[in-house]
Amino acid sequence: MTNLVNPDGRWGFKNKRTPFFGYKAHASMDASGIVTSVQILSGNEHEGEHLPELLEQDVRKGHRFTSVVADKGYESIGNRNTIRNHGAKPEIPSRNAGILAKTRFRYRPRKDTFVCPGRKETSGKIPFKGGFLYHFSQTDCQNCPLKTACLGKKETRKRVYLSDRVRDSLQSQRSLRRALHDRKAIERTFGELKQWHGLRRARYRGKWRVAIQVYLTFLVLNAKRIVNLIQGRSSKPVPAS
Incomplete structure (x- = not known):
C-alpha cells in the first residue's frame, strides 16, 4: 500500500x-x-x-x-x-540445522558421517540434489535388531539426506x-x-x-x-x- x-x-x-x-x-x-x-x-x-x-x-x-x-x-x-x-x-x-537434533540419526561433523540408533556409522555418501545422500552398510542394516522400525518395506539399507548449507553450518x-x-x-x-x-x-x-x-x-x-x-x-x- x-x-x-x-x-x-x-x-x-x-x-x-x-x-x-x-x-x-x-x-x-x-x-x-x-x-x-x-x-x-x-x-x-x-x-x-x-x-x-x-x-x-x-x-x-x-x-x-x-x-x-x-x-x-x-x-x-x-x-x-x-x-x-x-x-x-x-x-x-x-534454518534447518535444528531439525537433525529431532531425528534418531546423529551427525558427526569432524568425520562427516551419521551414526544410527544402533551405533553404526554411514559407510559412504553420494551427491544428491544440492547435498549428499549418506548410506549405511547393507550388511549392518540387515543384521540390525532395529531394522523393522527403521527400514521401509523396499529398503535394504538406510539412507540419510543432508543439504550442503546444513552440512556447512554443522x-x-x-x-x-x-x-x-x-x-x-x-x-x-x-x-x-x-x-x-x-x-x-x-x-x-x-x-x-x-x-x-x-x-x-x-x-x-x-x-x-x-x-x-x-x-x-x-x-x-x-x-x-
Missing part, C-alpha cells in the same frame, strides 16, 4: 506482531566496528535479498573480507554462493558461534543509532531525503568509532553531544 503523504514508505514488520511504516537501513560493518556500506530499503523489502548488492559496494570500495557473518534472515543457497564467489566463508546459521558450528557472538557488535551499533542519534524515526518524507539522514548519521557514528580506535578505547556506545 502506498501512502500519499510519504509515497516511498512501505509497511514492514520488526517481528511477527510489530508492524511499522517506513524504511530500513541495511548496513555492513568490518571487524573494527566501522560501517562500510549502507543501503536504504523500503519497509517491505527483505534485507537478505540485497546482500549481493551490499557486498558489491564493499568490493568496489576496495574492502577485503575473508568471511561474512549474518543472521538466519540471510540464509539461502544464493547468498552462500555469492559469498564464496568473493573468496569468503559464509558464517550464516541454517561442520563450522564452533567458529559460527564465535562469529555470531562478534556479530552482536552491529546490533549494539543500531541500538546506539536509535538511542543517541535519532535513527529510530525518519525525519523527512521521501526515500532520498531519508537516505541523507541515514548517511549523515552513519558518518557521525564512524567518526566517533575512528576516534575511539585511535585513542584505544572500547566500542561502548557514546552519547551524542
Whole structure:
C-alpha cells in the first residue's frame, strides 16, 4: 500500500506482531566496528535479498573480507554462493540445522558421517540434489535388531539426506558461534543509532531525503568509532553531544 503523504514508505514488520511504516537501513560493518556500506530499503523489502548488492559496494570500495557473518534472515543457497564467489566463508546459521537434533540419526561433523540408533556409522555418501545422500552398510542394516522400525518395506539399507548449507553450518558450528557472538557488535551499533542519534524515526518524507539522514548519521557514528580506535578505547556506545 502506498501512502500519499510519504509515497516511498512501505509497511514492514520488526517481528511477527510489530508492524511499522517506513524504511530500513541495511548496513555492513568490518571487524573494527566501522560501517562500510549502507543501503536504504523500503519497509517491505527483505534485507537478505540485497546482500549481493551490499557486498558489491564493499568490493568496489576496495574492502577485503575473508568471511561474512549474518543472521538466519540471510540464509539461502544464493547468498552462500555469492559469498564464496568473493573468496569468503559464509558464517550464516541454517534454518534447518535444528531439525537433525529431532531425528534418531546423529551427525558427526569432524568425520562427516551419521551414526544410527544402533551405533553404526554411514559407510559412504553420494551427491544428491544440492547435498549428499549418506548410506549405511547393507550388511549392518540387515543384521540390525532395529531394522523393522527403521527400514521401509523396499529398503535394504538406510539412507540419510543432508543439504550442503546444513552440512556447512554443522561442520563450522564452533567458529559460527564465535562469529555470531562478534556479530552482536552491529546490533549494539543500531541500538546506539536509535538511542543517541535519532535513527529510530525518519525525519523527512521521501526515500532520498531519508537516505541523507541515514548517511549523515552513519558518518557521525564512524567518526566517533575512528576516534575511539585511535585513542584505544572500547566500542561502548557514546552519547551524542
